Amino acid sequence: xxYLKSPMNYIGNKYRIIADIxxxxxxxxxxxxxxxxxxxxxxxxxxxxxxxxNDINNYIIDIYKSFQRYDIQYLLDYIDTQIAAYxxxxxxxxxxxKFRNYYNQxxxxxxxxxxxxxxxxxxxxxxxxxxxxxxHGTNRSExxxxxxxxxxxxxxxxxxYDFECFDFINYDVNNVKSGxxxxxxxxxxLTCGSYNDGKRGFRGWSESDDxxxxxxxxxxxxxxxxxxxxxxxxxxGFVHNSLLQWVNDNNYKMHNINCNYNNCNYQNKNKSxxxxxxLITNY
Numbered sequence: 001x002x003y004l005k006s007p008m009n010y011i012g013n014k015y016r017i018i019a020d021i022x023x024x025x026x027x028x029x030x031x032x033x034x035x036x037x038x039x040x041x042x043x044x045x046x047x048x049x050x051x052x053x054n055d056i057n058n059y060i061i062d063i064y065k066s067f068q069r070y071d072i073q074y075l076l077d078y079i080d081t082q083i084a085a086y087x088x089x090x091x092x093x094x095x096x097x098k099f100r101n102y103y104n105q106x107x108x109x110x111x112x113x114x115x116x117x118x119x120x121x122x123x124x125x126x127x128x129x130x131x132x133x134x135x136h137g138t139n140r141s142e143x144x145x146x147x148x149x150x151x152x153x154x155x156x157x158x159x160x161y162d163f164e165c166f167d168f169i170n171y172d173v174n175n176v177k178s179g180x181x182x183x184x185x186x187x188x189x190l191t192c193g194s195y196n197d198g199k200r201g202f203r204g205w206s207e208s209d210d211x212x213x214x215x216x217x218x219x220x221x222x223x224x225x226x227x228x229x230x231x232x233x234x235x236x237g238f239v240h241n242s243l244l245q246w247v248n249d250n251n252y253k254m255h256n257i258n259c260n261y262n263n264c265n266y267q268n269k270n271k272s273x274x275x276x277x278x279l280i281t282n283y
Contacts, residue, residue: 009122010039030179176225190235
């Protein structure tokens with residue numbers, strides 16, 4: 001099966017391991033909810049009658065809603081116009097800074113997408129004043145022909161999606177029914193540093209957040225829905241004991257994922273340094 005790559009290049013995306021994850025997904029899904037949707041690599045490659053994508057990052061959700069609002073030709077023309085007007089390139093830092101200043105005044109979600117295309121590591125980063133402050137992706141980041149092609153197909157797939165922006169703890173489990181499926185890919189307790197959503201400022205993911213998410217998934221299970229949770233059980237000598245205990249206490253299934261991230265050293269002779277990506281399911 002050929003999987004679509006999101007044009008977002010979002011940090012922490014699951015594109016490189018999407019096949020290993022989705023082979024454990026249900027074959028038939030009524031409502032699919034991507035609770036921490038990020039760059040949408042999972043959502044756009046999951047078949048369901050109805051798809052709901054949520055993320056606490058309001059900036060990225062606004063981009064998706066703008067993609068839905070306009071046709072693909074308008075979007076491509078707008079992107080090309082802004083690139084030409086500001087002479088954006090992966091080699092010109094000063095032009096990037098001028099455009100970044102312009103976006104911080106305009107707040108246009110489409111300008112933010114263009115800005116991201118020329119940002120360091122394609123990241124979304126804001127300061128406490130809600131100003132985009134990611135540096136230029138010098139010699140690396142640009143809006144490529146591949147991203148253009150991906151955006152065209154991406155636009156077609158997301159047109160029927162419902163986009164939401166709320167903290168995961170506000171997810172209404174009472175609406176979950178048999179045949180529904182929730183996927184959760186939260187920040188990982190063992191690997192995350194700071195979580196910058198541009199709205200709350202800097203927010204670290206804590207064990208308390210994990211516990212609240214576990215309780216939410218337990219409620220999905222009790223209501224007859226299915227869920228899958230991406231996480232890591234081991235990382236650089238640390239063990240996610242609360243995750244393993246929760247899985248064991250509830251007889252959930254834990255599947256090892258063939259993680260190919262750069263920080264996953266499966267060939268490392270020191271086995272204590274292994275990063276083990278897992279997928280937890282209740283079915």
